[in-house]
Amino acid sequence: MAKENRISMEHGAGGQLMQSLIGEIILKNLTNTKAGTVGLESLDDGATIALDRSFLSDNPNAELVMTTDSHVVKPIFFPGGDIGKVAVCGAVNDLAVMGAKPLAVSSGMIIPEGFSITDLEKIVQSMDAALNEIGVPLITGDTKTIEGTALDSIIINIAAIGICDAPVRDCGLRAGDKIIVSGFIADHGMALLTKREGFEFNSDLESDTAPLWKMIEPILDVKTADGKRAVTAMKDPTRGGVADALNEMAQKSKVCIRVYEEKLPIRETVHVSCEMLGLDPLEIANEGKAIIGVHHDCAEYVLGLLKQHSYGRDAAVIGEVVDEKPGKVILVSALGSTRYVDVPTGDPIPRVC
Amino acid sequence: MIIMARTDPFLENPVEIQKKLVAAIAADPKPARIMHICGTHERTIAKYGIRSLLPAGIEVLSGPGCPVCVTPDDDIDTAILLAKKGLTVITFGDMLRVPGTEESLFDARAEGADVRMVYSIDDAVKIAKEHPEKEFVFFSIGFETTIPTTAAAVLRGFPPNFSIYTSLKLTPPAIALLVSDINVDAFIAPGHVAVITGTVPYNDFARAGYPFAVAGFESYDILLGIKMLTDQLKKGTSFVENAYVRAVKAEGNVIAQKMMSDVFDVSDVEWRGLGIIPGSGLVLKEKYKEYDAGIKYKELYAPALEKIREIRAKKKKNCICAAILTGKATPADCPMFGKTCKPANPVGPCMVSDEGMCHSWYKYCRD
Numbered sequence: 084m085a086k087e088n089r090i091s092m093e094h095g096a097g098g099q100l101m102q103s104l105i106g107e108i109i110l111k112n113l114t115n116t117k118a119g120t121v122g123l124e125s126l127d128d129g130a131t132i133a134l135d136r137s138f139l140s141d142n143p144n145a146e147l148v149m150t151t152d153s154h155v156v157k158p159i160f161f162p163g164g165d166i167g168k169v170a171v172c173g174a175v176n177d178l179a180v181m182g183a184k185p186l187a188v189s190s191g192m193i194i195p196e197g198f199s200i201t202d203l204e205k206i207v208q209s210m211d212a213a214l215n216e217i218g219v220p221l222i223t224g225d226t227k228t229i230e231g232t233a234l235d236s237i238i239i240n241i242a243a244i245g246i247c248d249a250p251v252r253d254c255g256l257r258a259g260d261k262i263i264v265s266g267f268i269a270d271h272g273m274a275l276l277t278k279r280e281g282f283e284f285n286s287d288l289e290s291d292t293a294p295l296w297k298m299i300e301p302i303l304d305v306k307t308a309d310g311k312r313a314v315t316a317m318k319d320p321t322r323g324g325v326a327d328a329l330n331e332m333a334q335k336s337k338v339c340i341r342v343y344e345e346k347l348p349i350r351e352t353v354h355v356s357c358e359m360l361g362l363d364p365l366e367i368a369n370e371g372k373a374i375i376g377v378h379h380d381c382a383e384y385v386l387g388l389l390k391q392h393s394y395g396r397d398a399a400v401i402g403e404v405v406d407e408k409p410g411k412v413i414l415v416s417a418l419g420s421t422r423y424v425d426v427p428t429g430d431p432i433p434r435v436c
Numbered sequence: 437m438i439i440m441a442r443t444d445p446f447l448e449n450p451v452e453i454q455k456k457l458v459a460a461i462a463a464d465p466k467p468a469r470i471m472h473i474c475g476t477h478e479r480t481i482a483k484y485g486i487r488s489l490l491p492a493g494i495e496v497l498s499g500p501g502c503p504v505c506v507t508p509d510d511d512i513d514t515a516i517l518l519a520k521k522g523l524t525v526i527t528f529g530d531m532l533r534v535p536g537t538e539e540s541l542f543d544a545r546a547e548g549a550d551v552r553m554v555y556s557i558d559d560a561v562k563i564a565k566e567h568p569e570k571e572f573v574f575f576s577i578g579f580e581t582t583i584p585t586t587a588a589a590v591l592r593g594f595p596p597n598f599s600i601y602t603s604l605k606l607t608p609p610a611i612a613l614l615v616s617d618i619n620v621d622a623f624i625a626p627g628h629v630a631v632i633t634g635t636v637p638y639n640d641f642a643r644a645g646y647p648f649a650v651a652g653f654e655s656y657d658i659l660l661g662i663k664m665l666t667d668q669l670k671k672g673t674s675f676v677e678n679a680y681v682r683a684v685k686a687e688g689n690v691i692a693q694k695m696m697s698d699v700f701d702v703s704d705v706e707w708r709g710l711g712i713i714p715g716s717g718l719v720l721k722e723k724y725k726e727y728d729a730g731i732k733y734k735e736l737y738a739p740a741l742e743k744i745r746e747i748r749a750k751k752k753k754n755c756i757c758a759a760i761l762t763g764k765a766t767p768a769d770c771p772m773f774g775k776t777c778k779p780a781n782p783v784g785p786c787m788v789s790d791e792g793m794c795h796s797w798y799k800y801c802r803d
Contacts, residue, residue, distance in 0.1 A: 345451075361476070363483070416655075417451045417454075418451065418655070420484055420489045421485050422801065423800055423801065425798070428779040
């Protein structure tokens with residue numbers, strides 16, 4: 084019996100086994116599979132997405148936004164989520180920080196032989212839960228199996244498509260803008276590191292993996308006194324952390340960002356374990372946060388809107404955009420001392436002693 | 437950071453206290469060259485921008501305090517050779533990027549060698565027990581801070597497929613060399629090391645005229661240490677002060693000291709940038725030689741190491757890490773800093789570790 088609960092090469096061979104895998108494990112666990120007349124359940128060569136004609140006529144500059152993201156995560160199940168949830172959130176959050184309403188996603192899975200079918204089912208269920216939260220269907224997919232010797236864990240690719248009236252870019256910051264982060268930083272990376280390495284601290288720390296569209300949607304409508312969108316730039320600080328995202332925003336916008344250390348929302352357990360391991364919370368990954376540049380007149384209002392959503396409850400204004408040193412990110416400590424925040428080199432490596 | 441500042445178990449109001457310390461140091465400043473000898477101190481100083489808070493005449497120099505940075509080419513080359521000869525080499529994460537003569541352990545891994553990263557020797561022993569079919573070498577580096585855990589693991593015993601290649605260093609002999617060689621007025625002593633050694637090893641240097649302050653690793657610990665040292669310099673005194681009383685006792689950790697002396701003999705070892713320093717290293721005692729990978733696998737690596745030494749002798753690295761490690765130069769003086777030598781592609785060891793002076797400058801201070 085045990086053997087039947089594992090993926091074999093035949094599950095990817097296009098025959099009956101594959102049909103039953105798709106039917107019993109994937110389709111059965113997905114609630115929403117249609118965005119038009121042809122959806123995933125049709126098992127056709129592709130899927131369709133119906134267009135919202137009234138949105139198009141109201142927004143003559145409307146554009147589709149598309150993104151794709153492949154995920155490998157170790158461990159695949161971690162406190163606060165799993166690879167399925169993080170794959171879905173990674174893709175739909177990329178759309179959300181572009182200011183785009185997600186319309187549909189596709190899923191491509193590469194599964195090694197020997198992978199537990201029970202685990203696969205759990206992964207599909209959590210993909211479904213994350214998609215349901217923001218009302219987005221999974222409309223097309225692909226599954227391949229590969230020799231266990233060639234791959235030691237599942238790979239999931241999610242492509243997502245969305246629509247916006249005008250895209251929010253990561254290069255739109257202007258001097259005077261306030262910088263908001265939508266909640267506690269570094270939870271995801273530290274939760275994974277703790278679980279992966281078997282550390283005995285942080286036992287109740289969970290990843291922040293979450294789909295952010297519903298939190299972001301209301302702030303897109305906020306306008307300045309002269310009728311412009313109050314949100315000037317957005318980015319989700321995933322791998323590379325807040326440090327990487329802020330640097331990219333500063334460089335592309337050709338401005339300097341000043342961040343105030345005492346304003347950064349960091350959990351005590353994350354702060355202490357980062358200190359112990361010689362890691363910088365600014366460089367640790369997040370999977371459910373947004374960094375938002377906002378016109379200074381609207382910052383408090385936008386902050387208030389974010390705080391109304393459970394994912395934005397701990398949002399904070401962490402800094403501002405200034406005219407000096409274009410492309411740099413400066414951290415100001417509680418003492419008033421300053422230092423640059425640099426782009427991380429690679430994966431954070433804990434220190435020796 | 438915000439949470440820490442609110443709930444810090446040791447200080448009621450760290451920001452206010454630090455502002456007072458900064459003001460006190462800045463009042464009537466006397467020029468001083470203060471050296472710390474700890475990578476974690478460098479990290480705290482750079483991360484909190486402490487140099488930017490001090491008056492112009494007070495310089496804080498970085499000494500040879502990063503265990504990764506002082507590990508010599510010869511030891512790194514040996515570890516790489518062992519990995520390339522088919523053994524599994526296990527070590528701490530920041531050793532993997534350090535370039536040896538021709539490549540790093542990361543490079544060796546990319547070519548197919550089995551190189552792994554752990555957080556402690558106990559994890560390495562565990563891996564070896566799980567894989568009795570393989571031979572494992574733990575590349576054991578570090579100062580008095582990590583040596584006791586290695587000693588404790590040796591005392592517990594290793595499985596037959598596990599041995600250690602040691603590059604272990606003691607800090608007081610390096611300080612002795614520094615005070616004879618360089619222009620420094622006072623020292624911040626490393627808190628983690630002093631937890632083990634106590635403050636006694638610094639008394640000789642204090643008697644020789646150098647004020648010492650043992651400091652911890654929060655920004656207020658460092659500022660308190662600097663305040664103590666500048667006060668001593670103004671008064672003309674020189675003794676060992678403890679700015680880290682919550683962790684450091686004068687006699688240190690006697691149990692850890694005994695474990696170290698039970699397992700290791702003191703020996704003359706090479707430090708990168710400083711050469712061979714008498715009595716500055718530890719090697720396994722005769723009775724533990726079966727655990728010594730340097731002896732166990734000598735025939736496997738020795739001939740190839742000779743060849744690499746010849747290559748190394750001909751190669752001239754333009755790197756001034758040696759001068760930086762001894763406080764005679766700053767990273768800004770190095771022609772390669774930030775150009776050919778960057779954290780992603782380090783030429784010298786000071787750029788590799790998060791605790792290295794060059795890495796720290798590149799990350800936090802570079803314009």
